[in-house]
Amino acid sequence: MQDQDKPLAPASPQLDHLLDGYRRFRSTGWTPNRDRWAQLREGQQPEVMVIACSDSRVDPAQIFDVDPGEIFVVRNVAALVPPFETTAGYHGVSAALEFAVQVLKVKEILVLGHGMCGGCKAALTQELQGCERGEGGFVADWISLLDEARVPVAQQHGTEGRVAERAMEQAGVRVSLQNLRTFPCVRRKEREGELTLRGAFFAISDGVLHLLDEDSGHFHPAA
Incomplete structure (x- = not known):
């Protein structure tokens, strides 16, 4: 047939x-x-790239109330950016980043974390470790990008409860910003003032957007 x-x-x-x-x-x-x-x-000529979570509750176009063509969006588990690497493989986030920066020439990249993030919670509790592919292995491998950031969060807040989870969610934003700066094209354009990197956090519980002050490391409600 x-x-x-x-x-x-x-x-x-x-x-x-x-x-x-x-x-x-x-x-x-x-x-x-x-x-x-x-x-x-x-x-398309978007000036902003948004890296967000695939969580169905957190739609960047809805949060920022933008029209089609205004933002270039990449969504994945926990809004993570892997570090720059040249090994063979399928680097979806890296490819989208390269396209946005080199071809579309976006002027700003916003990493958008959010509350109640299942990926960040799993990274914190490590509940998916040891799962086989197809039963958690893909997710476990992906959120292992947060392993290093998890250590101080767990030491200070433990691995359960909303305080610890929010700390992990916000740490994830910092990790993605750090990894963004491992890409030569991003690092060069930021240094030359052609590109701005920002971190943000959307709280599902009250609908408030918080912006990261990288100098202090703290998130503050957007005006």
Whole structure:
């Protein structure tokens, strides 16, 4: 049977929900903004890259209330950036970063951590260590990027409770900023004033965005 002859998967409540949203988008988001979408056909020119978590509760476009084409977004478990490396492999975050910095020439990169982050919690408790791939191994390998940052958090706050979890979540933002600066293109552009790196933290519990003051190491509510 040819692919075009394969029957469509049966409808589901989940698909129906998505299609309802698509129809709303067509009537309220796409049709009234035809000029904007026509401009985007010619290409994208976002000035900001946002590195965020895949968590379904934390959508950067919603948090910052931006239109299509305004921000270039990469989302993954715990909003992590790996350090620069040239070994063979599939480096999705690194490829997106290279594209944003070298091709799109974004002027700012914002690392957005968030509250109640399952990836950061797992890094703190190490509950996924020893899991086989497909049963936690991929996640465990990925969040091992936080192993070094975990040590002082666990020593100061333990490994359970919201105080420890928030400390780990915010430490994750600092790790990603640190790793961003291992990329030669990022380091050079930041040094020459062509690129700004920022850390931020969104608290799901109260909807408040906090910005990182790298000099002090503390996060403060955005004005």
